């Protein structure tokens with residue numbers, strides 16, 4: 001009986017998916033990130049916000065190995081030291097990233113795009129020649145349902161709307177079953193309806209992996225965030241649930257002190 005209790009406690013305890021401590025990144029003598037720390041837990045939809053130039057994209061670059069940090073520790077799933085891995089090894093360990101602009105294969109169908117993303121051998125010829133297994137086809141269908149593109153499965157990707165292309169690309173990253181998904185401004189350029197569908201999609205995806213979203217749209221952050229980290233000038237300014245973050249005086253100062261972004265915070269703090 002006691003063992004059973006221990007097991008259920010173990011089950012309930014969430015893993016730390018990503019832990020960065022005292023991360024710094026220097027470009028020449030300039031610190032784009034300066035002693036920044038963040039912890040991302042399993043099943044978390046975590047928004048990373050901050051004014052332009054705060055260091056958000058640089059941080060994602062560090063996590064996926066594109067940029068090397070000059071200082072700090074960076075652990076993935078409590079056991080992989082990301083600073084020692086190359087970009088392809090980081091992907092293989094389970095970190096998927098989607099950049100802001102959609103980059104699907106325009107002249108392949110939606111189905112083929114997903115099929116391509118799940119194969120190791122990325123040569124087009126091999127993919128079109130090799131038939132997917134029943135299990136793989138079931139996985140593709142499941143993903144199409146999740147991203148809402150099942151009715152469009154035979155359409156050329158170039159014919160999709162901007163929002164649909166973004167969902168397809170998210171689906172392509174998800175086909176590799178990441179434990180951490182990183183998205184850079186996923187709703188940029190979307191219609192209101194597409195924004196809402198994206199928010200709903202993120203809520204579903206967090207059942208499968210932890211998610212970091214870099215976002216400028218404060219209304220979207222307020223609506224869908226569980227946890228928010230605010231960066232400013234390469235440093236951690238504040239973190240916690242959105243109610244805490246938007247009531248933080250330093251956060252207000254940083255945003256209100258910058259023309260154009262005052263509107264964003266005013267909307268969320270009203």
Ligand SMILES: Nc1ncnc2c1ncn2[C@@H]1O[C@H](COP(=O)(O)OP(=O)(O)OP(=O)(O)O)[C@@H](O)[C@H]1O
Nearest residue numbers: 027030031032050051052053054055056057058059
């Ligand atoms: N390769 C680089 N060389 C020199 N400076 C860089 C480089 N990459 C980024 N920076 C600088 O580092 C700082 C942080 O940039 P970063 O793109 O990470 O900010 P951000 O928070 O993502 O901004 P935005 O919201 O505008 O995308 C900026 O001052 C930027 O000019």
